[in-house]
Amino acid sequence: MSGTRMFRIVAIVTVALGVAGCGRTPGTRAVTGGLLGAGGGAAVGGMTGLGAGTGALIGGAGGAGAGALTGHH
Secondary structure, three states: OOHHHHHHHHHHHHHHHHHOOOOOOHHHHHHHHHHHHHHHHHHHHHHHOOOHHHHHHHHHHHHHHHHHHOOOO
16 A cells, blocks of 8 residues: 555544544434544545545544544543
8 A cells, every 4th residue: 555545544534533423413413423534534535636525525424423433531
């Protein structure tokens, strides 16, 4: 696995986990995690050559999943 690809994966996972705790219910955490993950993924994807759209899809899915699975506390 190349260093650039590993950077992409680590950055997307970090953004998704960092924003997953926003919200009081699993639904709101999934929505906020998805939206913030999509924004972060688009930024990372645009900078790394993956493409902003692809990065947004990956980041949004990761953020929504992490948000839905995390607890409030």
